[in-house]
Amino acid sequence: MPFYRAVGEIPRKRHTQFRQPDGSLYAEELMGVEGFSSDSALLYHRHLPTAIVEAVAVDEPSTQLAPNHPLKPRHLKTHKLDVASADVVTGRQLLLGNDDVRISYCVADSPSPLYRNAAGDELVYVEEGAARVETVFGTLQVGAGDYVVLPTSTTHRWVPTGDEPVRVLAIEARGHVGPPKRYLSVKGQFLEHAPYCERDLRAPDGPLVVDEAHDEQTKVLVRHRSGCTQYTYAHHPFDVVGWDGCLYPYAFSIHDFEPITGRLHQPPPVHQTFEGPGFVVCSFVPRLFDYHPQSIPAPYNHANVDSDEVLFYVGGDFMSRKGAGIELGSISLHPSGFIHGPQPGSVEASIGKERTDEYAVMVDTFRPLGLGDAALACEDTGYAWTWVGGSTHSNDSTSG
Numbered sequence: 001m002p003f004y005r006a007v008g009e010i011p012r013k014r015h016t017q018f019r020q021p022d023g024s025l026y027a028e029e030l031m032g033v034e035g036f037s038s039d040s041a042l043l044y045h046r047h048l049p050t051a052i053v054e055a056v057a058v059d060e061p062s063t064q065l066a067p068n069h070p071l072k073p074r075h076l077k078t079h080k081l082d083v084a085s086a087d088v089v090t091g092r093q094l095l096l097g098n099d100d101v102r103i104s105y106c107v108a109d110s111p112s113p114l115y116r117n118a119a120g121d122e123l124v125y126v127e128e129g130a131a132r133v134e135t136v137f138g139t140l141q142v143g144a145g146d147y148v149v150l151p152t153s154t155t156h157r158w159v160p161t162g163d164e165p166v167r168v169l170a171i172e173a174r175g176h177v178g179p180p181k182r183y184l185s186v187k188g189q190f191l192e193h194a195p196y197c198e199r200d201l202r203a204p205d206g207p208l209v210v211d212e213a214h215d216e217q218t219k220v221l222v223r224h225r226s227g228c229t230q231y232t233y234a235h236h237p238f239d240v241v242g243w244d245g246c247l248y249p250y251a252f253s254i255h256d257f258e259p260i261t262g263r264l265h266q267p268p269p270v271h272q273t274f275e276g277p278g279f280v281v282c283s284f285v286p287r288l289f290d291y292h293p294q295s296i297p298a299p300y301n302h303a304n305v306d307s308d309e310v311l312f313y314v315g316g317d318f319m320s321r322k323g324a325g326i327e328l329g330s331i332s333l334h335p336s337g338f339i340h341g342p343q344p345g346s347v348e349a350s351i352g353k354e355r356t357d358e359y360a361v362m363v364d365t366f367r368p369l370g371l372g373d374a375a376l377a378c379e380d381t382g383y384a385w386t387w388v389g390g391s392t393h394s395n396d397s398t399s400g
């Protein structure tokens with residue numbers, strides 16, 4: 001995170017005596033990235049955050065990935081993956097992944113276990129529903145259209161709060177996720193040409209301290225580089241009375257992303273919202289189309305030769321498009337090596353259109369993506385051939 005926050009009770013000077021009402025010391029925890037040479041947070045616990053009484057190996061669901069071979073564009077219909085009951089952490093169904101990132105879909109109606117991903121940051125996009133994300137830093141209320149950034153090793157849990165299940169796309173990085181560096185000053189402030197800024201980011205607004213009556217041994221699921229382990233802590237980890245620093249979870253709504261437009265078709269980087277090791281994330285939002293009198297709003301065919309492109313269609317009237325079967329909840333995968341673009345007829349049909357009302361989230365990865373079991377289970381296998389013939393639909397008007 002680029003800017004400093006102080007929440008709850010903290011002492012005037014760091015690493016000094018800070019005492020609880022009973023006279024005992026609060027326990028400091030310095031949570032820092034990149035060997036404490038980058039952002040950090042200093043948290044004050046009522047109990048030792050180190051006190052575990054048990055560690056048990058936990059079997060993970062299948063993380064098997066099949067190569068995209070023969071190389072094909074893919075269409076995944078995620079809403080076919082509905083399940084009866086699940087939570088946002090253990091109910092993830094792996095769609096796509098490589099050594100840098102794993103992309104899963106989840107439909108959740110129950111609270112998750114306490115959870116910490118020690119292998120990297122998580123960027124979770126909420127497609128539908130509402131949830132309370134409870135963390136050691138405090139609570140975030142999130143809903144449809146929110147990106148939720150959870151720094152590596154943030155202990156948290158997801159609690160659905162609406163009448164409908166929560167649908168999320170979970171992007172698990174193997175490193176740290178943040179705003180594109182070109183939008184930040186050398187000191188980390190968002191610059192004027194950035195499509196969003198500090199005012200658009202929502203952070204936990206207060207410490208979340210569990211009631212003394214519920215302060216008991218508590219299990220936390222830890223995902224780490226060699227698997228999953230369940231710790232049992234002597235005390236509930238939500239015992240932080242205050243923290244400060246530049247490292248904490250936050251939410252950003254896609255509805256607060258201000259599109260960058262021009263006289264001619266703008267390239268994909270104008271939609272970039274986040275970056276992580278080996279991938280970027282872009283937001284396509286309602287916007288005016290290009291305003292040159294001879295402009296063509298539909299994108300040109302393009303070969304993104306260094307990336308696999310994943311587009312998650314999350315809002316707008318995709319049903320009006322003909323032919324490709326793209327619908328809300330669809331994911332298209334256009335891999336490096338495949339030239340893609342609008343379907344036949346849609347370039348001509350786009351001329352004169354003034355705006356688009358669609359929302360989509362794009363993940364471009366710099367290494368090839370493999371296909372998880374869930375992708376193969378919900379794939380529309382006819383998609384690769386939809387550019388042939390007299391089809392008039394466009395499945396890709398959002399893409400640059």
Ligand SMILES: [Fe+2]
Pocket residue numbers: 302309334340396399400
């Ligand atoms: Fe594209």
